[in-house]
Amino acid sequence: MNLNELNQLIRKDRKSVFPQFFTDKPISRETLEILFENANWAPNHARTEPWRWVVYRGEGRQELAKDMERTYRDNVAPEKQDDKKIAKVTDKILNADTIIGIVMHRDEKERIPEWEEVAAVAMAVQNLWLSLDTLGIGGYWASPGYFTRDTKSLSRMGERERCLGLFFLGHHAAPELPRERGDWREKVQWVEN
Ligand SMILES: Cc1cc2nc3c(=O)[nH]c(=O)nc-3n(C[C@H](O)[C@H](O)[C@H](O)COP(=O)(O)O)c2cc1C
Numbered sequence: 001m002n003l004n005e006l007n008q009l010i011r012k013d014r015k016s017v018f019p020q021f022f023t024d025k026p027i028s029r030e031t032l033e034i035l036f037e038n039a040n041w042a043p044n045h046a047r048t049e050p051w052r053w054v055v056y057r058g059e060g061r062q063e064l065a066k067d068m069e070r071t072y073r074d075n076v077a078p079e080k081q082d083d084k085k086i087a088k089v090t091d092k093i094l095n096a097d098t099i100i101g102i103v104m105h106r107d108e109k110e111r112i113p114e115w116e117e118v119a120a121v122a123m124a125v126q127n128l129w130l131s132l133d134t135l136g137i138g139g140y141w142a143s144p145g146y147f148t149r150d151t152k153s154l155s156r157m158g159e160r161e162r163c164l165g166l167f168f169l170g171h172h173a174a175p176e177l178p179r180e181r182g183d184w185r186e187k188v189q190w191v192e193n
Pocket of ligand 1: 014015016017140141142143144165179
């Protein structure tokens with residue numbers, strides 16, 4: 001890969017594609033397997049490989065919709081609960097081809113701080129995200145507050161696990177939308193002498 005191709009991959013191909021642009025074309029199992037293989041090569045401290053994925057497809061999406069509602073009811077104050085919001089999220093889940101539960105797994109000995117495990121999972125998500133465009137699919141990371149607290153939001157999660165959100169995936173017909181970034185020069189300090 002040359003520098004231009006790398007720039008293209010990072011600045012243009014790695015983008016969020018939101019579910020309103022998804023089409024009905026199914027994502028193949030092989031495509032998803034490539035994503036998880038690529039994700040699996042993320043850097044991580046002490047080889048804990050803390051990323052875990054729960055993949056909801058077809059009828060499996062009903063389970064996620066139920067988990068979502070249960071977690072919402074358990075974590076949002078009763079006076080703030082909004083049935084319309086639940087209906088909207090359920091719709092979003094049932095209309096996406098595939099939704100991946102992003103889970104961080106803590107090792108038994110807790111050898112390294114939790115933030116490092118969260119960082120490693122985020123790097124695995126980035127690998128997955130960078131792979132999407134080439135495979136002809138799009139998606140985005142959703143992290144509703146009530147779903148990503150220290151709570152068992154996904155019934156498939158184990159004891160030592162925390163959900164960091166959901167990755168919605170689909171084939172899509174998204175237009176090129178304007179995307180912006182602030183000037184990197186304002187984020188860098190050079191310490192040279
Ligand atoms: C950790 C993380 C959590 C995110 N959570 C949400 C979210 O809950 N809702 C949302 O619309 N976008 C979410 N995003 C996606 C960002 O909004 C998106 O990356 C941002 O708009 C920049 O657009 P781009 O990905 O096309 O560059 C999240 C991204 C990250 C990295």
